[in-house]
Amino acid sequence: MSVPRTFASPEEADFFARVEQIADEELAPRAATGEESASYPAGLVRMLGALGVFRLPFPECRGGAGRSYEFYVQVVERLAAGWLAVAESAHVHVLACHAVSTFASDEVRDALLARMLGGELLGATCMSEPDAGSDLTSVRTRAERQNGQYLVTGTKSWVTHGGFADIYSVYCRTGGPGPGGISCLLVDAGTPGLLPGPPERKMGVRALPTAEVRFDGVRVSDTRMLGRRNRGMLVAASTFDHGRLGISACAVGIAQAALDHACRYARDSPPSDASGFSSQGISFLLADMAAQVAAARALLLSVARMKDQGLAFSAEAAKCKLFTTNVAMRVTTDAVQVLGDTGYRCDQPVERLLREAKLLQIIEGTNQIQRIAIARSL
Known part of the structure; x- marks a missing residue:
């Protein structure tokens, strides 16, 4: 499904098009076998480093690309739609880069950051x-x-x-x-x-x-x-805030992937099949899934813009992580339901996406922890 997006420049549009190509041609075809073998795709992660993905949200004075966080989270989202393991690996590495960029001494930063942003060091x-x-x-x-x-x-x-x-x-x-x-x-x-x-x-x-x-x-x-x-809690707090946005982007990505798979299955079903678009039970379920994904993405981009504008975004990041990961869980569960018994088979992407969505409700602070942070902010 085509997702409407706006970019700040033609260069960003071109970069995102390259990310989409990698997600569709390099990540998605390898996801099932890679997950089954539990093999870390180090080569693909290094390829993202060479492309410049890790540099995106860092200022040019630190060797970064100077792109907005709004743009960066869209890149993470698109990578996650192809293969969550690769997108999350990139996200975790960027968090490590953030800690070095923001809190390391000049000497340590000069020795490490450029090599980390280029993907030479993980x-x-x-x-x-x-x-x-x-x-x-x-x-x-x-x-x-x-x-x-x-x-x-x-x-x-x-x-x-x-x-x-x-x-x-x-x-x-x-x-x-x-x-x-x-x-x-x-x-x-x-x-x-x-x-x-x-x-x-x-x-x-x-x-x-x-x-x-x-x-x-x-x-x-x-x-x-x-x-x-x-x-060190100051370092951790900054890491948590950025980490919640990265996980939210991953959640939106796998929710979008699940929606796409479910729509494709319903579209290709025979007109008389109860699992096709002609069934109101299925079409309404897909409509609700699409609305939830759109709402999750809108919240993610809104909080990313707050971060870009230098506004306090800690509580908003917690709300974003809570909402987007819950949406990912609901949408992937509904995608399995759309496919019926077919969706329960391990050779279907929606089965894998459902298991992946569960992890996102736990890491970077469980969703119960997010509720504590949100309640305190009230």
Whole structure:
């Protein structure tokens, strides 16, 4: 289904057309087999780096493309419609780039950011822990300062790119309990004592590696701290806000893909078939799905414009993540319903999209966490 879009320049329109081509010709045909084999599509992610996707939302003075976040989230959305694992990998990496671009020292930024934006180095963020989950203030991973270094000890869970990343942004405790004792350190993958576990066996998005990562006395220079000591929650808050928009874009993308598959199936059904457009039960279901996808996209672009204008958007990002991921869950569920027993087969894309939608209600802060953030803002 054609989605009406507007762009700020012919260059943006051309870039988006190239993204659409990659999503349709490179990502979508590989998604089913890639998910079945749980193979990380590193080559495709590097291709996006070479294309310039990672540079899009960063200012030109930092080596970025200087594009709006409104444009960037549309690119992520379109990639997700092709293969969520690739789009989410790009999104997670851009979040790691954001932390370096915004909070690293000039020396560290100059050494790393250009290589990260070009896709030469892959980033990962280590927030969750086995006993902490979405509550970053409860982390137990400890970083003790010793002679200009930090000695990091602890375990992080659900680390996207775990075992594949080149650089890890690690949230650890450098002070007392609570939010005031958290700092964020950049740790190179080859540092002795950094021990990734095997990839988790997941319900969906299996091609994107997620693993536990242990830090067994890892030594990190104090120059590798992002932001100030014991002020890591400021880094995390900024990351969360941007992360919610990226996940929202992924949600809109897979919802659109599910809608497209359902419409195609209904259109190609025989006129006498109850699963075709001639059935009011099906056509009304598709109409509701289309309205929900359009509303989710409109909210996403509205919040992205707020971010572009320099307005506070934290609460709006939480609303966006809550709404768009719930829409993705409803739309993918309804897409399976449109296809009936055919939609329940593993060789149908809508079955995979349904499993992927569930993940988006959990990561970057569960939707229950989003409700807490929204309620506090009221």
